Amino acid sequence: MDEEIKKEESDAEHKKTEKLTFMEKVFACFSLFVFLFIFYVTLDANKYEAQVRAMEGEGRVGVNPTSERLDFGDLSRGTAAVRTVTVTNDTFIPFFVSVVRVGAISNLMDVEPNNFILRKDTEERIEFTTYMPASAEVDHMYTGRVFVFKIPVPFL
Structure with a gap:
């Protein structure tokens, strides 16, 4: 045993x-x-905080320019604001660039272009357009985060 x-x-x-x-x-x-x-x-990945505040009135836009985050300022209902981010590729490898938005602001924000190839030694401007709908709650701060992923794709 x-x-x-x-x-x-x-x-x-x-x-x-x-x-x-x-x-x-x-x-x-x-x-x-x-x-x-x-x-x-x-x-x-480039990471940005994004925010916009809904304000009362018509056609009013309060601008809050900053380079650290995508701050769209104060927007009255029915107005829009645009912010841009420039993505540069100084390497010899092309990148696949994809933008991911999270948070309450993601439903209000459009990204153009999104999901594209950035060739070597080139740059591309990404436009973030935020539109404040008529149904937005006044004095409410919509916040979120934006991630710009740059994925190397050497086989292109």
């Missing part, structure tokens, strides 16, 4: 120290590469 227990323990210890097969190593390296690529793309 004791010999069987020792043999089972020995088999368990042997399995713990067993080396990885070639395919397991390939899979582990590929998984690590994918993780690091996603980590790099996420860290390299």
Whole structure:
């Protein structure tokens, strides 16, 4: 009985120290590469706070220009404001650029262009247009975040 227990323990210890097969190593390296690529793309993304306040009146626009965030200021119902961000590619690899919006302001904001290829040594202006609908709540601050992802695509 004791010999069987020792043999089972020995088999368990042997399995713990067993080396990885070639395919397991390939899979582990590929998984690590994918993780690091996603980590790099996420860290390299341009991140902006976005905000706009609905105000009473007609045709009134309060401007709040800043380079750190997409602040559309104060907009009365039925008006719009535009902010731009310039994306530059100074590398030798083309980038796929994608803009992701989150938060309450995302329903009010249009992005043009979105999801495009930025060739090497070029730049593109992205326009963010926010329209304040007639149903907007007065004195309400609509906020959110905008992420501009630049994903390298060397095979283009």
